[in-house]
Amino acid sequence: MKHLPKHLQPRWRYLGVGIEAWPDADLTRGAFQRELWFAAQNLLGDVGSADADLTVLGFRFGGGVGETVVRARRGHADEARAALACVDDVGGDPIGVRVRGVSGTVRACEERYLGGRAGHSGKRNVAFEDADRTAYSRDGALDVRLPSGFAGATQLDFEP
Known part of the structure; x- marks a missing residue:
């Protein structure tokens, strides 16, 4: 199967996200991804959440703080922010989610908005x-x- 030409490939935006929870919380990428999908489906509906195509990349969490990159289709960054704002509980642990910024590449997102900015x-x-x-x-x-x-x-x- 051939790849699509560059002008037909989907374009993405990457959201740098900070996560905060109680110190004994144990969050995983899969659990966070599942809650994000449920939040997007409840907020945007089936068609809207499929169109936004939210995916969690590079998840890190420990000691009550964490960070991740969330990928969304270009033009759906606002919907992705709204869906992230609806995530308040992962696996029974209450969490706080903050979008630090939006970027056009994963590398730029990690350099600008992630990388230990969660604090000590x-x-x-x-x-x-x-x-x-x-x-x-x-x-x-x-x-x-x-x-x-x-x-x-x-x-x-x-x-x-």
């Missing part, structure tokens, strides 16, 4: 609710582990 995370002990608790710090925000889950806090919550 660390672990420390804090006094919270009259008890010593474990907290995961990330760019001035703290996720404090409680018996019922996590609570979000900032450095100002712990300063005297």
Whole structure:
């Protein structure tokens, strides 16, 4: 089977996406892809989601932060942004998704919008609710582990 001529090949746009979740969340590329497809189908319908053709590329996630590249057909970047905004839960873990930018090539997208921009995370002990608790710090925000889950806090919550 022959390849299509260059002027008939589909054109793509690549969205650099940042992902944030609780520190104990375990997200995979497949689970994120599935939730993105469901969100696009619910928002755009069968025809619209098939036309946008959203695909997750280069997924990285660990320690509560991650990043990925999402491929969409040219002319459907706004629909891709809207579908990404509808993704709020992956595998039972609540997540936050932020589109950092849109590019015409994967390489430019990775260089401009990805590459460790998620921040550095660390672990420390804090006094919270009259008890010593474990907290995961990330760019001035703290996720404090409680018996019922996590609570979000900032450095100002712990300063005297």
